[in-house]
Every structure is written in structure tokens, then in C-alpha cells.
Amino acid sequence: MQQAIALPGGSARFCAEVEEISGQDVRRCYQCGKCTAGCPLAFTMDLAPNQVMRMVQLGMENEVLNSQAVWLCAYCLTCTVRCPRQISVGDVMDGLRILARQKGILGSGRGRRVALFNESFLASVKRLGRLYEFGAMLLYNLKSGRLFQNADVGLKMFLRGKLKLGTTRVKKIAEMRNIFKQRLPAVRQEREGVRR
Amino acid sequence: MKIAYFPGCCYETSAREYDVSTRAVCRHLGIELVEPPDWNCCGSTPAHSTDRLLALAMAARNLAQVEEMGLAEVTASCALCYQRLALTQAELAENGELLAEVNRLTGRPYRATVKVRPVLDIIAGLGEEEFRSRVVRPLNGFKIAAYYGCLLVRPSKTKVDDPENPQMMDRVLRLAGAETVDWTHKTECCGASLAISNEEVVVRMVARIIKAAALAGADCIATACAMCHFNLDIRQEKVSRLLGKKYSLPVFYFTQLLGLAMGLNPKEVCVHTHFVDARPLVKKII
Incomplete structure (x- = not known):
């Protein structure tokens, strides 16, 4: 039996927005968790990097843009060079910071x-x-x-x-x-x- | 060899030892460094976290000046400056529309012809024989943890060595007579960009690196990045407090160590201004 889970309206829009600004194909992420495993800042983040990726896919704009995680990412790019799906997770984070600023959100x-x-x-x-x-x-x-x-x-x-x-x-x-x-x-x- | 040299904003302050020792070693090796006449901040982390074109334009204004000087290559001592300039060069060289847009912002018509190389790459490229002939005071008895950090080895577009186990700095330090240790945290981020805003987080990151270097038996650390150097050097007191154990590993720029090996005097490479006193270790070979 096939079941489709309906996502909240606008979810595709946010994911597309992030893909546009970061130049990364976020939808390729299959949640292996390697980005989080190697992230030197994951210990202090409210959302782990792989959670951020999933939430972008699901269009959870408010949760992601208001997270501390996007700002705590130091752009060290350990995730980027290790991603088996060739996604630059660091550039996704950078794109999220840019988007947050454009929308006037500085987090907490x-x-x-x-x-x-x-x-x-x-x-x-x-x-x-x-x-x-x-x-x-x-x-x-x-x-x-x-x-x-x-x-x-x-x-x-x-x-x-x-x-x-x-x-x-x-x-x-x-x-x-x-x-x-x-x-x-x-x-x-x-x-x-x-x-x- | 004549090459443009981008000192970066911290060259007179937090990264003074890097600038002084880079200039001294290059002078000694016959590499002429020329500053672009009106260089500006590379943009650093805050610019690329805020606006992509802002970051590209700030770096491109510097690259354009190198082209105007008629030089083919530019080097930066600071690894963050290196990465910003190199990434901008890579992006502008492959995207004509972006280049035009950036040129409109800077008002300086750049043709994207400049090659960006870190100082480490230039010195490591000298060749073994040339290098050996320069070493007059081998670094005997130095056990060094070569620490590369992030910016020289990531991302793949701009890396100069392997992102997991780079060897470039180890090689030149060994040629200079030192022993380098195998260790676990060569390319682990030290968190320097968060040091002002979240020091308590950064102390924990630095602690892991210092602990790993000590565990591998190193008696000092060598860096090739201004951010790493300052961060690892100034925070060891706080690391000691956090870990309940005294750590005082001198942190050198690799250029300082090479300068010493090539016979420059310690003042010339500025080993007297570190936060963790490096002079007792240096006395071993003087």
C-alpha cells in the first residue's frame, strides 16, 4: 500500500529558496548523519546538522531560521568534504544565515x-x-x-x-x-x- | 621570484608573528613580496555569512589590484584570507556573468587571471635540495604537532593538501630537522571565528586539540593560519583550567620554525611575543 504524507503548504517553496541561495541540492540528502558525526560544533547546537538538512527538506522554515545551529556553524566544511551525496552542508548553513539576515532574524x-x-x-x-x-x-x-x-x-x-x-x-x-x-x-x- | 603579498588585517596585531616571519623567510629565500597598493579586508567569515556578492566583491577588489600590478600570483599568510581570495578566484574564473556583476560592484575590471597560493604551498614547492641547502641550524629535538586547521585543506576547490591527513607542513618541518608526530586533530576546527562571541564553546574546542597534541608526545604545535595560532596560543590557560591539568605547548607559525632553521635570529622571526613562552624551547637550538 502506498501512502503519501501531506507536507504543510509552502514546504517546497522554502526548500527551493535554500537550494537557490546555497547552490546545493538539499533534496539529495538521505540522512546518513555523517555531517553531524564529524561536526566539531554539534555538541553545542540546538539542532544537529543532519536535522537541519531534513527540516529544510520538510520546509520547516521558522524552526530552522530561528535555530542557533545555523549561526554556530563555523563553516569549517568538515561536513562538506565528507558528504557521500556531495552536498556542501557548510554552504547550506551559509545560505541559511544569509536568508535569516534577509528576513531580519538574528536568532537567540x-x-x-x-x-x-x-x-x-x-x-x-x-x-x-x-x-x-x-x-x-x-x-x-x-x-x-x-x-x-x-x-x-x-x-x-x-x-x-x-x-x-x-x-x-x-x-x-x-x-x-x-x-x-x-x-x-x-x-x-x-x-x-x-x-x- | 616576485609575487604579490596580501598581509591581511591582523598583520600588525594578533597575527604579527606570521607577517614578520613570512617576510623574513621569503626575503632570505629570495622571494620578493609586494603588497597591493590599496588592499582591503578579504571579507572573512562575516561577509560570506551575510551576502554572497558582498564577499566576492571584497575579495575581488584585492585580486584586481594584483592584476593591475602585472603580477600572476598572490600569496596570503593568513589562511582565512587565502581561502576567501582563492574561492573568489575559482568562482569568478568559471562564471563570466558573475565576474561582470562583481566588476560592476568594485568598479575595477578584473579578468580573473590571478593565481592564489598560500605561503605554505610556495615554500613547500621550493624543492628538497634547495631546501636542505638552506638549513644551517636543524631543529634537532623538536617534536612538532603540525596543525593545519580548516582553511588550507577544505573545500576541495581550494585545498592544498588532503583534508583528512595532510603532509605538506610535516614534510618541510622534517626537512628542517624536526620530528613531526602522527596525531588525530590535524584538521579539526579550532572554532576561532566564534572566539569573540562564544569563548566558552571555543575553549572546549581548543582543549581537544591541545590535549591530542600532548597525547601524541608533541612538545610544540606548528600552524599555518593566523586564526588558529592566536586561538591555540592565548587560550591555553583557560584550557588548563577546564581540564584541571596544566598545558603550555608553545604554538609557532611554521615560518618561524623554518626561519630559525635557516639561521635567522629569534627576534627576526618574532618568537618573543607569544602568550605561551616559546623561548625555552628555542634555546635548545640556539
Whole structure:
């Protein structure tokens, strides 16, 4: 007897959206679990990488985009080089981060901290064309509301001459600003109202 | 040999030892490194996690400058910079439409002709004889865990060696007179990109790597990545606290070790600014 399980409406749409943005054929995944077995961050994720893959196939958009797992993925690509179905799971995760940002979702907890760090990093690079480590760290502390975190690391760096207090700016900074201006409006800033 | 050199944003700060030792070793080997005149951040993890074209354009603006300089190759010491530049090059070379779109963003017409190579690949490519003839102070008594991390060996489009058991760094260190150990965590991610946002997670990742290197009998670690180096070096106190056992394995850039073997003095390769004091080990051969 054949039975078809009806998926909630729109499930195919989300899977197609993820495949489009990541360039990966998510539907090829047959749940062997190798990505999760080798993932160095699986121990701290709320969803294991193979669960993320399955949930994308099933169109569980809210659950996936609001997970911490997509942000905790460090793009180390261990999963990608081991996948027996030649899916770059790391690029699926990257695509999910991009989608989440486009929809104004920054996740919560540990995942949210990663998203805020990314924002702080890019804010520094947008201003100077290069990363200013000290500035990005301070901005991140402000955004995440934990003013003195990493102060011990900063102090150690300072004592070894590894924290620069002055900034260096790219000469043709207008070229960099132009790249940011054209690409970052596509990313909607998170507003409390858009959070799900 | 003249080659463009991309120092990366951390070259004066957290990755200073890598920049200093790379320049010193290359100078010693007669490899001329030239910086692109107005290089910018490669985009790093935050750019590709945010927008694909943003990431490609940031890397491409640097590659375009290498082409404008009339050079065929660019090298980066930082492995993250290497991976971003190399992945961008690979994608733009195979997709003309994407290249046109990226050129429109950067305003610099790039033709996707530049070859991107990590410093490790360039030095390892020197040839055994040439290499041996340069070693005047063999690294006798060094037992090294060569740690490759992620970025040089993954993904397959840009890897310079095997993703599970790479040998390139082991080979050059052995040619320099050191012993390298077989161990389990050569290419395990150290989590550096999460270090600012989630340090407690990263300490656990670093702990596994340090423990594995010590278990294999190594007395130090060699890296080829700025992110790995900083992360493994600065977090050993916290690792010791977590594991309830004191760990203090000096962490070197492979370029520092090669520089020492080639007769450069320790200051020239900057071994005095590590968080885990590397000087007692270095004294063995000086």
C-alpha cells in the first residue's frame, strides 16, 4: 500500500529558496548523519546538522531560521568534504544565515551573539575598508550588552603589543563604501517587530 | 621570484608573528613580496555569512589590484584570507556573468587571471635540495604537532593538501630537522571565528586539540593560519583550567620554525611575543 504524507503548504517553496541561495541540492540528502558525526560544533547546537538538512527538506522554515545551529556553524566544511551525496552542508548553513539576515532574524542565545559579532565586524570594515579589531570588539560588546566581556583577552593582547589603538583606512574608501551601499540594503536590519 | 603579498588585517596585531616571519623567510629565500597598493579586508567569515556578492566583491577588489600590478600570483599568510581570495578566484574564473556583476560592484575590471597560493604551498614547492641547502641550524629535538586547521585543506576547490591527513607542513618541518608526530586533530576546527562571541564553546574546542597534541608526545604545535595560532596560543590557560591539568605547548607559525632553521635570529622571526613562552624551547637550538 502506498501512502503519501501531506507536507504543510509552502514546504517546497522554502526548500527551493535554500537550494537557490546555497547552490546545493538539499533534496539529495538521505540522512546518513555523517555531517553531524564529524561536526566539531554539534555538541553545542540546538539542532544537529543532519536535522537541519531534513527540516529544510520538510520546509520547516521558522524552526530552522530561528535555530542557533545555523549561526554556530563555523563553516569549517568538515561536513562538506565528507558528504557521500556531495552536498556542501557548510554552504547550506551559509545560505541559511544569509536568508535569516534577509528576513531580519538574528536568532537567540549563542547564535544571536554570532550574528551580532558579524554585524560589528562588517560595521568596522565598512568604515575603514579593513578590520579594526579593537573597534569591532568594543562595538560587539555594546551591541550584545556585555560591556566587559573579552576584557581579559584584550588586556593580554595589549600587553603583548597586539592591540592597535590607531586605525588604518583604505585610501580609496569610496570604492568600499560603494560595494557596501549596493549590497547591504538587501539586508534588512533586525527590528523587534520582525522577530518571530 | 616576485609575487604579490596580501598581509591581511591582523598583520600588525594578533597575527604579527606570521607577517614578520613570512617576510623574513621569503626575503632570505629570495622571494620578493609586494603588497597591493590599496588592499582591503578579504571579507572573512562575516561577509560570506551575510551576502554572497558582498564577499566576492571584497575579495575581488584585492585580486584586481594584483592584476593591475602585472603580477600572476598572490600569496596570503593568513589562511582565512587565502581561502576567501582563492574561492573568489575559482568562482569568478568559471562564471563570466558573475565576474561582470562583481566588476560592476568594485568598479575595477578584473579578468580573473590571478593565481592564489598560500605561503605554505610556495615554500613547500621550493624543492628538497634547495631546501636542505638552506638549513644551517636543524631543529634537532623538536617534536612538532603540525596543525593545519580548516582553511588550507577544505573545500576541495581550494585545498592544498588532503583534508583528512595532510603532509605538506610535516614534510618541510622534517626537512628542517624536526620530528613531526602522527596525531588525530590535524584538521579539526579550532572554532576561532566564534572566539569573540562564544569563548566558552571555543575553549572546549581548543582543549581537544591541545590535549591530542600532548597525547601524541608533541612538545610544540606548528600552524599555518593566523586564526588558529592566536586561538591555540592565548587560550591555553583557560584550557588548563577546564581540564584541571596544566598545558603550555608553545604554538609557532611554521615560518618561524623554518626561519630559525635557516639561521635567522629569534627576534627576526618574532618568537618573543607569544602568550605561551616559546623561548625555552628555542634555546635548545640556539
